Amino acid sequence: xxxxxxxxHEWIDIEGDTATVGxxxxxxxxxxxxxxxxLPEVGSMIDKGKDAAVxxxxxxxxxxxxxxxxxxxxxxxALEEDPALVNTSPEEDGWFFKMTxxxxxxxxxxxxxxxxxxxxDEL
Amino acid sequence: xxxxxxxxxxxTKVDNMRYLPLTDNDRSEMLExxxxxxxxxxxxxxPEAARLNGPIQSLPMHASEMAVEKHMRTLSKxxxxxxxxxxxxxxxxxxxxxxxxxxxxxQRGEFLxxxxxxxxxxxxxxxxxxxxxxxxxxxxxxxxxxxxxxxxGSTACWEAVAMAGRxxxxxxxxxxxxxxxxxxxxxxxxxxxxxxxxxxxxPSIDAQPDNAGLIARIDEDTSCVVVQYPDxxxxxxxxxxxxxxxxxxxxxxxxxxxEPVALGAIKSPGELGADIVVGEGQSIGVGLQFGGPYxxxxxxxxxxxxxxxxxxxxxxxxxxxxxxxxxxxxxxxxQHIRREKATSNICTNSGLCALAFxxxxxxxxxxxxxxxxxxxxxxxxxxxxxxxxxxxxxxLNNSFFNEFTVLxxxxxxxxxxxxxxxxILAGVSLGRLYPQVDEFxxxxxxxxxxxxxxxxxxxxxxxxKGKLS
Numbered sequence: 001x002x003x004x005x006x007x008x009h010e011w012i013d014i015e016g017d018t019a020t021v022g023x024x025x026x027x028x029x030x031x032x033x034x035x036x037x038x039l040p041e042v043g044s045m046i047d048k049g050k051d052a053a054v055x056x057x058x059x060x061x062x063x064x065x066x067x068x069x070x071x072x073x074x075x076x077x078a079l080e081e082d083p084a085l086v087n088t089s090p091e092e093d094g095w096f097f098k099m100t101x102x103x104x105x106x107x108x109x110x111x112x113x114x115x116x117x118x119x120x121d122e123l
Numbered sequence: 124x125x126x127x128x129x130x131x132x133x134x135t136k137v138d139n140m141r142y143l144p145l146t147d148n149d150r151s152e153m154l155e156x157x158x159x160x161x162x163x164x165x166x167x168x169x170p171e172a173a174r175l176n177g178p179i180q181s182l183p184m185h186a187s188e189m190a191v192e193k194h195m196r197t198l199s200k201x202x203x204x205x206x207x208x209x210x211x212x213x214x215x216x217x218x219x220x221x222x223x224x225x226x227x228x229x230q231r232g233e234f235l236x237x238x239x240x241x242x243x244x245x246x247x248x249x250x251x252x253x254x255x256x257x258x259x260x261x262x263x264x265x266x267x268x269x270x271x272x273x274x275x276g277s278t279a280c281w282e283a284v285a286m287a288g289r290x291x292x293x294x295x296x297x298x299x300x301x302x303x304x305x306x307x308x309x310x311x312x313x314x315x316x317x318x319x320x321x322x323x324x325x326p327s328i329d330a331q332p333d334n335a336g337l338i339a340r341i342d343e344d345t346s347c348v349v350v351q352y353p354d355x356x357x358x359x360x361x362x363x364x365x366x367x368x369x370x371x372x373x374x375x376x377x378x379x380x381x382e383p384v385a386l387g388a389i390k391s392p393g394e395l396g397a398d399i400v401v402g403e404g405q406s407i408g409v410g411l412q413f414g415g416p417y418x419x420x421x422x423x424x425x426x427x428x429x430x431x432x433x434x435x436x437x438x439x440x441x442x443x444x445x446x447x448x449x450x451x452x453x454x455x456x457x458q459h460i461r462r463e464k465a466t467s468n469i470c471t472n473s474g475l476c477a478l479a480f481x482x483x484x485x486x487x488x489x490x491x492x493x494x495x496x497x498x499x500x501x502x503x504x505x506x507x508x509x510x511x512x513x514x515x516x517x518x519l520n521n522s523f524f525n526e527f528t529v530l531x532x533x534x535x536x537x538x539x540x541x542x543x544x545x546x547i548l549a550g551v552s553l554g555r556l557y558p559q560v561d562e563f564x565x566x567x568x569x570x571x572x573x574x575x576x577x578x579x580x581x582x583x584x585x586x587x588k589g590k591l592s
Contacts (some may be wrong), residue, residue, distance in 0.1 A: 036430065036455075041292060054464075061455035063464070 004107060005116035006067045011091055012110065014101070019068055022095040023055065023086065026120050031057040034086045039075035039097055046072060046099065048106055054094050055086065067110065069098040126224045142185055161185040178431045188379030203543060203567040205411055209579035213505075213526045213570025214355070214551040215276065215303050215381040216414065217406045219495075220574055221483060225408050228482045243451045250449035253437040254480040261482075263386050265393025266422035270434040271421025273473040276403030277309040280349065280379050282421060282433040282467055283399040284310055287347030287375040288319060289431045289466065300324035301332050301354035304556050310349070319346075325557070328528075328566065330521040332360040338368040345374040347399075352378050352392055353385055355556070356519065357568065360383070366396030375399060381421070383407055383523040384572075386497025393424040408483030409476050409541060418476035430456060433467030457503070468557060494574060499525040503571040510569065513584050519566070526570040528553070531591065535567040538590050547586050 004012045007026035013020040020055065038054040044050045046066040053064040075097045078085055086094040100109070111119060150162065159463035160166060166174060186194070205218050212218070226523075229235065234249055243250060253271040258268035273279040284296045298307055298321060307323050314321045322340060331572040332354055334414075341348055348369045353359050363374075366376045378392030380402035392400045403417035405411075421433060430453065458465040487495060503525040511518050515532035529537060536554035553566030573579075 015346055038430070044292070051464075056455050061464075 004067075004110035004115060005119075006065075006110060007084065007119060008065050008067075010064060010067050012067050013026050013109065017101055018073065018098055019063075019070070019101050020095050020098045021052075021067060023064060023090055024116070024120075025090045026086050028090040028094075031062065032059045033057055034062045036042065036084045037079040037083045037086060037096065040072045040078065042075055046070065056083075058116050066099075068099065069102040071102075072097050072099050074098040093101060124561060126460050133526045203374045203546065203548065205548070207546070207548045208543075210575070210583045211550040211569045211571065211579075211583060212548050213382070214556065214568050215305065215403060216411055217382055217384070217404050217525075217570060217572055218411055218419075218574050219384065219572050221408055221479075222486060224486065225479055225482045227412060228592055229478050234478055235357075235475070247449055250437050250451070252478055252481060252532070253435070253474075254439055255471075255485070257437060258479045259484045260383050260404075260420050261422050263383060263391065264402075264420070264422040265423045266400055267390025267393075267426040268404060268432070268436070269422035270406070270432055270436050270472070272474075272477040273401075273421050273469060274473060275405075275415065275417040275435055276381055276401065277303075277306045277380065277419075278469075279401035279403075279419030280306045281310045281313045282379070282419075283377040283379075283401045284319065284321075284347060284349065285313070285317065286428075286433060287377060287398060287430050287464065288317075288541055290375060291346045291373060292348065293344055293346035294318060295320040295322060295342075295346055295376070297322040297337070297340045297345050297348045297374075299332070299337050299348070299350045299360070300326040301358065301360070302349055302351045303355045303381060306351075306379060309454070325355060325560065328356075328519065328530075328563065330358075330519060332356075332358050334361055334364055337362060338365060341368055341372050343372055345369070345372055347375045349375050349377045349379060350397075351583040352380055353382065353395075353524050353526070355568075356566075357523040358520050358528075359389065359524070360521045362392060362395035362397060365397075370396070377401065378556050382524065382526065384492075384499055386490040387494075387526045388524060393422070396401070397425075398424050398428070404476070404480045407487075408479035408481070408586050415584050416473060416476055417472045418480055429453065431466055432456065434469050496524075499571065501575065502575050502577075502580075503527065505576070505577065506571045506583070508528075509580055509584050510587070513587050513591065514571055516587060525572060526568060528567045528584075529567050529569055531566070531567055531587070534564050534592060535561075536564065538587075540565065541590065542583075542586050545586055549583055549587070559592075 002014045005024065009024045010023050011022050032053060032055045036056040040052050048066055048069045049062045050066055052066040055062050056066055077092065077094050105112055127181055141580055149492065159172065173556045176543040231256050257269040257271060272284060288294055296319060299546050347386050350360055350364055350365055362378060363475065369376045375398040375401045376396060380392065380396035383402060383404055384406050400422045402420045404420045409418055412413055421434060423429060435451055438450055440448055440450050441447045455461055458468055458470040503523065505525055507518050510529055517530045519528040535552040539549045539552050550567045553563035557563045
């Protein structure tokens with residue numbers, strides 16, 4: 001399993017033809033206490049760079065962009081009951097959605113964990 | 124010495140009277156500062172063909188305040204005011220008695236000056252009022268959550284259609300033919316800019332609304348079904364049946380109510396399965412007011428839809444010391460935070476009208492509300508019975524609350540116009556609501572409220588007898 005990152009502070013786990021998407025620890029820290037997550041509908045098509053989800057904290061509501069193009073196959077049901085999972089376990093239990101990978105070439109522009117760490121250190 | 128009141132129309136110029144405070148000197152100084160040589164220079168961007176060349180024709184010269192007042196008083200005497208006539212107009216705006224105490228309370232400075240709370244939590248009184256208003260609307264509509272109000276019933280109706288689109292992620296709204304045609308127009312106007320498909324229809328002129336026809340139009344792409352209750356012709360559609368059919372196709376049911384007093388007598392739309400309930404609140408506390416400002420009501424039956432709601436929401440909380448307090452809540456839905464991704468462009472509410480509604484509703488209480496509804500229905504039944512006995516008049520409805528449709532042996536629009544000359548406002552003709560449909564021309568909507576007297580009903584019946592015989 002390979003983990004990638006975007007400069008919009010999302011992480012993407014690739015397992016076969018499926019990608020699991022969430023927001024990074026850095027992102028949840030910036031957002032503060034998360035009170036609501038609006039997830040994309042299972043079966044919907046999402047385009048790289050377009051809105052896929054909304055995460056709402058006590059400070060702000062922010063869009064989460066689709067890191068890749070593909071079809072949403074699963075949305076994390078746990079976030080409906082307990083959106084604070086994104087704060088307590090952003091890079092594991094607090095995943096947002098799973099999707100198919102429409103175009104593997106899109107993975108090329110993404111960062112690995114080392115590059116993402118360097119990116120965050122610069123901010 | 125008598126005071127000479129100058130004539131208004133056609134009078135000569137009064138040199139020392141002016142409505143605009145600027146002198147010629149003021150104007151030339153301003154023009155000099157901005158480097159323009161004349162006021163006309165400021166309009167050069169307007170195509171010459173569209174520009175007014177010279178003064179407005181037939182506009183009278185300015186006149187003294189007393190002369191204008193006299194002129195306006197003369198004009199106002201040409202009006203036939205609601206309270207001066209036997210009054211049967213309805214179709215979405217109803218004449219009800221508003222107790223004098225409502226006006227007194229809403230004009231208290233504490234309420235009147237705190238219009239829209241920009242620093243909301245500092246205005247706890249305003250927030251408490253909004254919270255109580257929301258609680259009343261939610262109970263009246265049989266819903267879990269109501270917002271702090273919209274502009275009016277028609278815009279609330281559009282907001283419900285837009286919300287159903289967000290919830291279902293579909294873009295086709297099925298509109299009942301018996302929705303007020305003005306509401307349908309507002310929905311269609313808004314949909315022009317959002318790409319939603321609005322499947323509307325004409326009402327069926329029958330004793331009962333055409334539920335089967337409406338249900339047949341719901342498909343898998345339908346976001347919502349919009350049904351008025353009671354409908355534009357005063358009939359009561361079977362909402363449960365429509366809700367079931369809508370839900371079976373994954374669509375929401377939007378119930379629209381234009382006469383909230385009815386809900387003191389009939390089951391609430393929420394109880395009958397409507398997902399979003401919207402309507403006009405004008406009947407309670409607001410008054411006719413020459414057509415506005417009015418009060419849009421908006422509520423959702425299920426709390427799970429709260430984040431897709433438009434408008435402000437006031438919530439109850441506790442402060443750091445555990446004391447009860449109020450806040451504006453879930454504001455991340457709103458335009459001042461979410462900008463173009465907000466659930467609505469509305470970023471305010473009809474604060475003063477909502478206050479009037481809430482004060483009137485509080486004065487009525489549940490018992491008063493039920494009594495008011497019963498009195499409206501009682502008088503409407505008397506009117507329907509008496510009208511049915513007039514030769515040339517047939518009652519269309521087999522169910523109604525305080526408004527029903529009659530069919531006249533003649534052109535209802537022309538007849539109502541003639542009756543207005545006799546001081547009788549007989550109702551809203553279907554010819555006025557649907558001017559393009561000849562077969563509706565015999566229809567007349569007759570509304571009866573607690574302000575209607577039995578003498579008014581007699582006057583209407585005997586005047587109609589005169590016209591139809």
